[in-house]
Amino acid sequence: MIRSAGKICSSACSWYWSRQLQCGVRSRGFVSQAQQSTPKAFDAFGPLTEIEKIMIDSVKVCSTVSGLVCSSLMYLIKATGSLSFATYMQLCLSHPVHGYYMNPDHEVFGARGDFTTSPEISQVFGELVAVWLLERWMTTAPSKPFRLVELGPGRGTLMDDMLRVFRQFPAARANLESVHLVETSPAMRTLQESKLRDATQGGKPKAMWHNAVDEVPQSADTYTMLVAHELFDALPVHIIERTSQGWHEVLITLSKDQSIRYTMPVSRSSGAVLLPTTSSTNSRAKPQAISSRWTPVLSPTPTASSTLLGNVSARFAQLPVGSRIEISTAGVKTARAIANLIGGNGEDGASGCALIVDYGAEHAFGNSLRAFKDHKIVDIFHLPGECDITANVDFALLKESLGDHATPLGTLHQGTFLKRLGVQLRAASLMRTAPSAERKKAIEDGVNRLIDPLGMGGQYSVLGIVSRKSKDKDVWPFMDANDGGSSMQL
Numbered sequence: 001m002i003r004s005a006g007k008i009c010s011s012a013c014s015w016y017w018s019r020q021l022q023c024g025v026r027s028r029g030f031v032s033q034a035q036q037s038t039p040k041a042f043d044a045f046g047p048l049t050e051i052e053k054i055m056i057d058s059v060k061v062c063s064t065v066s067g068l069v070c071s072s073l074m075y076l077i078k079a080t081g082s083l084s085f086a087t088y089m090q091l092c093l094s095h096p097v098h099g100y101y102m103n104p105d106h107e108v109f110g111a112r113g114d115f116t117t118s119p120e121i122s123q124v125f126g127e128l129v130a131v132w133l134l135e136r137w138m139t140t141a142p143s144k145p146f147r148l149v150e151l152g153p154g155r156g157t158l159m160d161d162m163l164r165v166f167r168q169f170p171a172a173r174a175n176l177e178s179v180h181l182v183e184t185s186p187a188m189r190t191l192q193e194s195k196l197r198d199a200t201q202g203g204k205p206k207a208m209w210h211n212a213v214d215e216v217p218q219s220a221d222t223y224t225m226l227v228a229h230e231l232f233d234a235l236p237v238h239i240i241e242r243t244s245q246g247w248h249e250v251l252i253t254l255s256k257d258q259s260i261r262y263t264m265p266v267s268r269s270s271g272a273v274l275l276p277t278t279s280s281t282n283s284r285a286k287p288q289a290i291s292s293r294w295t296p297v298l299s300p301t302p303t304a305s306s307t308l309l310g311n312v313s314a315r316f317a318q319l320p321v322g323s324r325i326e327i328s329t330a331g332v333k334t335a336r337a338i339a340n341l342i343g344g345n346g347e348d349g350a351s352g353c354a355l356i357v358d359y360g361a362e363h364a365f366g367n368s369l370r371a372f373k374d375h376k377i378v379d380i381f382h383l384p385g386e387c388d389i390t391a392n393v394d395f396a397l398l399k400e401s402l403g404d405h406a407t408p409l410g411t412l413h414q415g416t417f418l419k420r421l422g423v424q425l426r427a428a429s430l431m432r433t434a435p436s437a438e439r440k441k442a443i444e445d446g447v448n449r450l451i452d453p454l455g456m457g458g459q460y461s462v463l464g465i466v467s468r469k470s471k472d473k474d475v476w477p478f479m480d481a482n483d484g485g486s487s488m489q490l
Contacts, residue, residue, distance in 0.1 A: 051091055051099075054098070055091070084251055085252060089389050092385050093234065095385065100385055100389075118357070118414070121446045122447055122449075126160070127162075128418055131165065133148075133227075133353060134166070137353075144221065144351070146225055148166075148176065148179050149180040149216055149227070150180070151182045151231045152231040152234070153188070155192065156194075158227065159179065159196060162227075177205055179206070180216050182216065213334060224342050225354070228358075230358055232328070237331075238326070238328070241322070242310065242322065242324075243302075244321055245301065246307060247310030247311075249298075249309075251297050253297050254295070273319060273366045313364075323366065326394075327394070328391070331393065339406035339465070351467045352466075353466050353467070356465070358393045359393060359459055364397070365391065365394060369390075370390060371387040393461070406467055406468055411462055412481050413453070413460070415451035415452065431443050
């Protein structure tokens with residue numbers, strides 16, 4: 001999963017965390033003198049991670065030092081006694097020193113990391129993504145130069161595979177002007193630069209890095225190809241629950257009693273909207289008992305943010321009292337930014353296409369938030385800052401967020417998308433030239449894993465996007481994008 005939550009954040013996010021760092025130094029110095037608020041290195045639940053020390057220190061300082069407002073995070077805890085899941089997720093993944101993606105000591109990808117991505121499994125994935133992008137350019141704007149944008153490029157594997165395909169076509173090789181990588185993690189940028197050094201040697205194409213998608217300049221004279229693979233699932237989500245008084249937010253607070261045992265409901269449909277228990281839902285799985293120093297709580301009243309989030313889609317008005325859903329405001333903003341980048345303001349002539357590939361489907365989810373460690377799903381509060389955190393993507397909300405500047409295509413299951421693009425033909429070609437039986441088997445196994453309907457082929461959805469002015473009504477391979485990945489639900 002190429003997810004570096006915070007890589008789409010604006011400069012305000014950078015300010016937020018830099019303020020927290022400054023504050024952490026000041027608060028620790030103050031507390032050391034008072035010999036009060038310094039958090040212990042461990043408690044009844046075991047050792048604390050660096051992220052948890054920051055969280056606990058924030059709670060204690062703000063509760064014991066009158067008038068001390070160290071950062072936005074501390075102010076929030078002081079005012080509410082709790083954190084949103086979005087803030088927690090942002091802190092765990094993107095803290096500039098201890099965040100999961102920001103710490104160079106973390107082995108994120110591959111066998112020694114915590115998860116493996118489609119591009120890392122088989123080169124065929126990136127090759128077929130490149131084929132789709134090239135077909136769009138050749139069909140709609142062959143006279144224009146083009147550029148390639150990737151959000152959350154991971155180790156650079158997907159970009160490297162795509163560039164290898166582009167080099168095989170003289171027209172593409174001559175017209176590819178630049179490569180733009182949206183990434184905030186210095187550790188990830190180092191990996192990407194090393195991976196792409198040969199492909200971008202001599203400045204053709206020119207490689208550029210950005211902290212946010214908004215930093216990629218608009219260009220009416222250049223066709224824009226954009227890819228976001230496993231990016232949206234790592235963007236921070238808020239969790240809200242509908243009550244008779246309106247939408248309340250599910251927050252996180254420090255357990256007062258560290259022997260506490262609380263329950264987290266388990267969805268009846270693998271992360272779909274968490275519906276209230278009624279007499280008709282007795283078949284629902286029993287609550288899962290969890291022990292943690294962190295406890296989810298419901299805000300006592302509707303908040304401005306929960307009310308706004310509850311009305312971000314007309315679909316949510318149909319949900320009954322007791323329903324719980326996960327919403328990413330960062331996801332909404334990023335989808336709008338993509339639409340603006342490839343569609344412009346409707347008058348400047350900007351054009352382009354995009355592919356979004358991620359966990360999820362065309363409905364809201366209420367119980368999909370999870371953490372990964374050593375290729376296993378673990379509790380969301382397990383070793384904060386040392387695990388990947390992810391939530392399923394509501395593709396219907398992404399499509400609604402595109403506005404008038406872009407047209408959505410699909411979605412399709414990843415397996416369907418790759419099969420229609422000829423994944424099996426490409427795999428057969430590679431297997432014929434494989435230097436050994438072991439390599440041949442590896443190619444076959446990798447492709448089968450990508451298209452397995454019970455695995456990645458069915459769990460991932462693919463959303464295509466083209467600029468609104470595109471005349472094409474049926475865009476290959478989304479002509480009848482109505483397989484399981486695009487079923488519209490709440």
